[in-house]
Amino acid sequence: MSASSRPQEVLSKVDAATVESIRAFVTSTSIGQLGLKLPTGLVVAGPSIASHGQFFENLAKALATDARSTCVKLTSDEATNLKNLLKTLIKKATSRNPDLDEDEDEDRDLVRRKGPKLLNYDLQILYNWSKEQSTDRVIVAFQDSEAFDGALLAETVELLHSWLDRIPFVLLFGIATSIENFHDKLPRSAIRCLEGAQFDVVRADEVLEQVFQKTIDNDNIPIWLGPSLCGMLLDRQKDHIQSVRASVDALKYAYMSHFFANPLSMFLQKDVTFKNVPKDHFEAIRNLPSFRRYAEDCLELGEGELVRSMLQDDQSLFEQITQNLTSGQQVMHQIVNTVELLFVIRNHIPRIADLSRSALYVKAVAGELDMQSPIMRDLLLSVKKSSSDVLSALLEDVVALDNKKLSSAVMKLQAQLKRLLDSSQGTSTPLRSEHHLHHSTLRTTVVAQKVELRKQKSNLSKKDSAYSEFLKQFYDLIEIYFSDTLINPKDLFLHEVFLYDLKSPHRDVFMPKPRFAIERALSAPHDYLDCECCVPAGGGLDEATLSSTQPATAILYQLYLESGSLINVSDLWSAFNAILNDDGDFDEAQVMALFQRSLAELKYMGFIKSSRKKADHVAKVAWKGL
Incomplete structure (x- = not known):
């Protein structure tokens, strides 16, 4: 698909x-x-x-x-x-x-x-x-x-x-x-x-989450979206409350931009061969920042011959590209699977802030979910305090994820927890670990007329002690898993090929600036018309050069820029007529028709409006650049 x-x-x-x-x-x-x-x-x-x-x-x-x-x-x-x-x-x-x-x-x-x-x-x-x-x-x-x-x-x-x-x-x-x-x-x-x-x-936000999840979580996905672009798309959906279809169009445009604007995307084809790759593509690979870091890492490890072969031999470089692209895509799949695991664990932990899958994904691909981040520290601390009923439901959902790295180990822990719970069927309360608040008490002592509060652990029962040992096994398991999989994707070799994270194309297409474009078109019509008659005098880049060969509306707009907040229409007409009649190509009736049409267009675009102070004046509404 x-x-x-x-x-x-x-x-x-x-x-x-x-x-x-x-x-x-x-x-x-x-x-x-x-x-x-x-x-x-x-x-x-x-x-x-x-x-x-x-x-x-x-x-x-x-x-x-x-x-x-x-x-x-x-x-x-x-x-x-x-x-x-x-x-x-x-x-x-x-x-x-x-x-x-x-x-x-x-x-x-x-x-x-x-x-x-x-x-x-x-x-x-x-x-x-x-x-x-x-x-x-x-x-x-x-x-x-x-x-x-x-x-x-x-x-x-x-x-x-x-x-x-x-x-x-x-x-x-x-x-x-x-x-x-x-x-x-x-x-x-x-x-x-x-x-x-x-x-x-x-709800639209739930639909967007499903669309986003379908986009990033699939075995056949060749590329993923980067944190900057994802954050911009999600913030735009949240701030402007646009339709889900608009967000889908933005996702499609991201794929189109990568595959049509980035020539290195041809390495993502499964059937690509060395003969099909142009030589300049290998030169482009050698100029990537990730290639430079990879070469430096290889030199630090004493693999200078590998670096030499990649710089001088395209065939050797192609083999490294194929190998590292496959491993990089596997790392991205592991990150997506880890995000899903984080989401499941957070849903089972009570009194923890809600974070959507998309928000967790953005933080994961940005490298903000390392073991020292507040989100991970709070999550792991909450796991330590989980009771047996919470952990039992959590293990069931983790097994349902079918995570290849965790499934077998979690199934063994699930069977171990079941035996532990079967042995304690006589108690109505769930088992609690030593880190649970139930086993912590405050001890008050008075020393030199000062009250001191100290936390003291109460004595654990044999069953709670056994549950604490079991919970430590699960904690160690997920801690090692998170530390191995939650890495920064931008540290990977060739991440520019399988991770698209450019915001400027989307900003230009989905957040256009029509006023800036209109002002530039009227100030410098040559940039859009590309004709010899509208070229500024001397061939320079000056945009305020008036010429009778320019469009009438552009001439009137440039005169408008030189005016104050109230513009005398008679003076504006005199200046306009003088410019157009410089070459004597128009009679007065034609010039008046062009003037009235241009004035009406400026009013339609919101640059001027009628003035109540003076009947023969118009008021300036917009100033360029403001």
């Missing part, structure tokens, strides 16, 4: 269970089951508003599979008042072909309609259509229900409830906060009209 298809697989499956449960609720609900109350589904979609649209699109597609149902999705910007809401509802529900123009659609309705002409917001139109089509249910989905006006939403609910005996409505409300807040938004009269169920959508 390709790197780009793995996140897509997660997105396609993550909402499938919720969508299916809502579809089952809609298809199984009938008016008779709920009396004369509106069947209602409260969809708690979470605070990530950007992800709601995609979920409701998937939901609408799933509900559209039933030929006797119609689904209408409404948003707050389509329903500013009750009349607009009903217009939109009727239009979307009765439209058979979304590609038809509105006039053609209405003409067809007029041909088929009998009797007096109805207003386009009259629900009688929807009733006639549902009766003609033998529709079992009309599903109305309020995507962002909390953005609707409360009075409008209540009035809509009561109106749809009054038509429930003629039109089989089913309502779906998308909720970003909580059911309680939604109840507070509606009056009791509207709430009494509703009856239904609550559906919880997988």
Whole structure:
């Protein structure tokens, strides 16, 4: 499976269970089951508003599979008042072909309609259509229900409830906060009209964790993302609350940037041979910082012949590249497995700060999870204090991870713990180690009128003492494992090939600076047009050179930069006219048309606005570089 298809697989499956449960609720609900109350589904979609649209699109597609149902999705910007809401509802529900123009659609309705002409917001139109089509249910989905006006939403609910005996409505409300807040938004009269169920959508941050885990934890992964890039992507998702698909696009762009912009990525191909590699690729390898460190380490170990062969012989260097790339990728797999183990252990340890898998991965690949880091010290200290019930559940989950380095040893410890617990079945309390707070007491002594507090260990029972010895074995096991696997990946030879950690391409693409680009284009149009007519005088890089051959808007913008906060339009016109008529290629009418168009474009882009102080002046809104 390709790197780009793995996140897509997660997105396609993550909402499938919720969508299916809502579809089952809609298809199984009938008016008779709920009396004369509106069947209602409260969809708690979470605070990530950007992800709601995609979920409701998937939901609408799933509900559209039933030929006797119609689904209408409404948003707050389509329903500013009750009349607009009903217009939109009727239009979307009765439209058979979304590609038809509105006039053609209405003409067809007029041909088929009998009797007096109805207003386009009259629900009688929807009733006639549902009766003609033998529709079992009309599903109305309020995507962002909390953005609707409360009075409008209540009035809509009561109106749809009054038509429930003629039109089989089913309502779906998308909720970003909580059911309680939604109840507070509606009056009791509207709430009494509703009856239904609550559906919880997988939160966007949980989906992102699943996507991220699928991206880094796979046996066929050739490259991994570095800490700087991962941290930037996660912070951007957290700060801007963008959709999960935007994060998936960023991940895809990272893979694309590495494989298309880094020629050394060809060494990641499994079938690459020495004959397929150009000679300049080997020179590029020799100029990598990791190659220099590797050569220095080899010289310190007395392997000067190996360094000489790598510098002079491409075949020898190719063999070292193949060998070290394989070992480096194995180290990255071990780091990812260790991150998963850390996450499992932290979930079982009570009263410890929560850290997601992605946060642990960022710290691990940044080399911040060595044995002296606060996170590891707190974790290992908490393991020492774990009781037998916590450790028993922890060992089960560790065995389920199927870690090749730990599985056999942990299974032996699990069997040993089971025998220890079987021998102490008579006690109701779990076994505790000597480091547990239960076995620590404070002793108070008074010396020279001063009170001294000292910690004192209480006597351990034989079973607790045996459990302490057992816990020490587990502690030593994971301590050695963590110290062996949690290394800094950037210390590995050729980490530039299998670890992508460049932030600048993503920053330029996903966090663009449109204002800077517009200002530069207007100040130096030659940089974008690359034409001879816009080249600054003397061929230099000066951007403030005025010329009649430049675009009219660029000329006016450069005059705008030289003006104060209030600009006299007459003076601006005189200067503009003098520049364009320098060569005598334009008459006054053409120059006036260009001037008015350029002035309108500057106003549209937000550089100027009309001034209330003076009618013949415009006010400067933006200053370059600020």
